[in-house]
Amino acid sequence: MHIRLGNTDDLAAIMDLYHEVSDAMVGTPHDCCWRREGHPTPEFVAELVESDGMLVAAEDDVIFAVVGVDHDLGHDYGNLRWLVDVPDELVAVIHLLAVREAWRGAGISRELLRACLDEARTRGMRTARLDATANNAPAIALYQSEGFQQVGADDVYVGLLDEPIVPFVVMELPL
Numbered sequence: 648m649h650i651r652l653g654n655t656d657d658l659a660a661i662m663d664l665y666h667e668v669s670d671a672m673v674g675t676p677h678d679c680c681w682r683r684e685g686h687p688t689p690e691f692v693a694e695l696v697e698s699d700g701m702l703v704a705a706e707d708d709v710i711f712a713v714v715g716v717d718h719d720l721g722h723d724y725g726n727l728r729w730l731v732d733v734p735d736e737l738v739a740v741i742h743l744l745a746v747r748e749a750w751r752g753a754g755i756s757r758e759l760l761r762a763c764l765d766e767a768r769t770r771g772m773r774t775a776r777l778d779a780t781a782n783n784a785p786a787i788a789l790y791q792s793e794g795f796q797q798v799g800a801d802d803v804y805v806g807l808l809d810e811p812i813v814p815f816v817v818m819e820l821p822l
Contacts, residue, residue: 648755650762653701653713660710661692661701668745679780680813687743695742702766704746704759711750714763715742720776727799731774731821739767739822741777744786756789764793767822774821781814795820 653661669681681687695701695715704712718735741763746755767775779786781800791797795818802814 648704648706650702650704652699653696653703655696657703658693661713662689664710664713671748677783679783702763704755712746712755712759714744714759716763727817730819733773737773739772739775741775772822774819776819778815778817781816790818
């Protein structure tokens with residue numbers, strides 16, 4: 648396995664991965680309400696890639712896991728009390744960690760998350776923040792095991808405007 652920054656040549660493969668993962672989650676206990684029609688959008692993924700904010704895990708040129716990172720806290724986080732008070736440009740906001748089903752259970756999410764955090768530290772970030780749907784116990788357990796602490800919880804629309812409101816938790820890890 649090789650973890651590297653994604654590039655524009657990877658965009659189609661990254662979107663295929665997100666579609667595969669989101670389609671497989673529909674109706675499951677850990678459904679995070681990603682939908683190919685609404686979230687993640689190709690435009691958002693392209694922005695992450697173009698800003699060197701998408702890490703991919705690949706083997707033999709097959710991308711099987713991805714994670715995005717930028718500084719965009721978005722509207723979802725509201726007025727939370729953060730553990731570290733720093734300007735947005737010193738915050739690594741982690742987005743869209745996904746692993747193809749065939750590669751799950753081998754610790755790839757953990758490796759990719761750690762690589763993302765290492766990249767954030769290399770870039771001088773002071774803290775990492777993320778959110779997860781409240782029903783995604785495996786993701787929350789991973790983040791907690793890596794030192795993330797819950798700083799809030801809220802409801803948010805995910806994807807299309809007619810999607811249901813999804814409860815989620817917001818977590819932070821001082822770097």
